[in-house]
Amino acid sequence: MTPMTAESESPDGPMSAGTGRPVRLALTRRAGRPARHLADLSRDERRQVAVSLGQPAFRADQLSRHYFARLVDADETETMTDLPEGARGPLLEALLPRLLMPTRTLSCDDGLTRKIAWRTADGALLESVIMRYPDRATVCVSSQAGCGMGCPFCATGQGGLTRNLSTAEIVEQVVHAARVLRRRELAGGEGRLSNVVFMGMGEPLANYTAVTAALRRLIAPPPEGLGLSARGLTVSTVGLVPAMRRLAGEGLPVTLAVSLHAPDDELRDELVPINTRWPVAEVLAAAWEYAEASGRRVSIEYALIDGVNDDVARADALATLLAGRLAHVNLIPLNPTDGSSWRASAPAGQRAFVRRLRERGIATTVRDTRGREIAAACGQLAAEPAGRARHVESATTVEAAGAANGSSAHGNRVLR
Numbered sequence: 001m002t003p004m005t006a007e008s009e010s011p012d013g014p015m016s017a018g019t020g021r022p023v024r025l026a027l028t029r030r031a032g033r034p035a036r037h038l039a040d041l042s043r044d045e046r047r048q049v050a051v052s053l054g055q056p057a058f059r060a061d062q063l064s065r066h067y068f069a070r071l072v073d074a075d076e077t078e079t080m081t082d083l084p085e086g087a088r089g090p091l092l093e094a095l096l097p098r099l100l101m102p103t104r105t106l107s108c109d110d111g112l113t114r115k116i117a118w119r120t121a122d123g124a125l126l127e128s129v130i131m132r133y134p135d136r137a138t139v140c141v142s143s144q145a146g147c148g149m150g151c152p153f154c155a156t157g158q159g160g161l162t163r164n165l166s167t168a169e170i171v172e173q174v175v176h177a178a179r180v181l182r183r184r185e186l187a188g189g190e191g192r193l194s195n196v197v198f199m200g201m202g203e204p205l206a207n208y209t210a211v212t213a214a215l216r217r218l219i220a221p222p223p224e225g226l227g228l229s230a231r232g233l234t235v236s237t238v239g240l241v242p243a244m245r246r247l248a249g250e251g252l253p254v255t256l257a258v259s260l261h262a263p264d265d266e267l268r269d270e271l272v273p274i275n276t277r278w279p280v281a282e283v284l285a286a287a288w289e290y291a292e293a294s295g296r297r298v299s300i301e302y303a304l305i306d307g308v309n310d311d312v313a314r315a316d317a318l319a320t321l322l323a324g325r326l327a328h329v330n331l332i333p334l335n336p337t338d339g340s341s342w343r344a345s346a347p348a349g350q351r352a353f354v355r356r357l358r359e360r361g362i363a364t365t366v367r368d369t370r371g372r373e374i375a376a377a378c379g380q381l382a383a384e385p386a387g388r389a390r391h392v393e394s395a396t397t398v399e400a401a402g403a404a405n406g407s408s409a410h411g412n413r414v415l416r
Contacts, residue, residue, distance in 0.1 A: 037166070038067060074092060111186065113130070126146075129200070137186075139173065147161055147201055173200075174196055216252070234254060238258075303332045306346055319356065331364060
């Protein structure tokens, strides 16, 4: 289909006028709405659906517990013994349709990192990644199929935007990861999902309504939701200022991660095109508002690009912007992507950048690069069709339809 373009939009409508020229998003196609799923609905709404099917309202609670507490897959109807056999079919059809089909799974890091490519019912493609560490397990989820922000060093941004994901399509990536860990399908034995990062495909705050609803589902205890700690959730943004300010008023104590990548507008205009609309000063002002409202430290994401943004002068400029603020710098050595000639900072340059920030009193860490061999690291997610997936070395490939353990595929981690 012929690509389309559209004016960049805020979470629920056109963006307000701002500094700089309009940002244009590449849309590859328009799609219909995904099927209704219980994760899209509040508890009361689910109960209303059950009643409309001639069932007691509590049947919706029972089905929700199977999904959020027992992590039962929709295909495992025989385990739902508390639901009358005659009621299962209509309830599942109305509240637990299959939204995501796994098409390809890749694993690396001795089986501790797993990326899954998903296809939605309407053919949109996305990816998510599960990463297991000694003290935690993290899933990185996509909020959009593709991305319209156009950052030139990011594979997702180079591919353009297909569509927003629904609340349930986002939540399903997380529930799937929790299921994988509980069922010992990832190396290291049985585990529990502790962290969710919205750093996969897409700009989360450009899909504001679905993302905030997904956050509430993930935090709410069963049967309303998955019961995760809000402190384990991180939402990343390239700097959609109105949405950042709106998020500060949601009462959701999640971590906000700002993909800054440059301390000055001249360079950031090139690296993060939305900066022409909301420049560095406005983005950081909104970040500090969020920190004050939430009491949570803001994570400043900064991809280190050799000879582009990794000089000590820019480290000094970044330190000046962050001095005295509730912030932490997360440095990300640039991961290679097709179509980009940029590369990660040399080790000496990286060390000098880190040293200068720390000398200036800025809390700084360098992100552990996971999944690079399977194009699952920050900026590498592209959701290529299985037949066109890039060559991968030193990785285990599992075609979802023929997985040896008979289960559906599994996913985990990304960045933009």
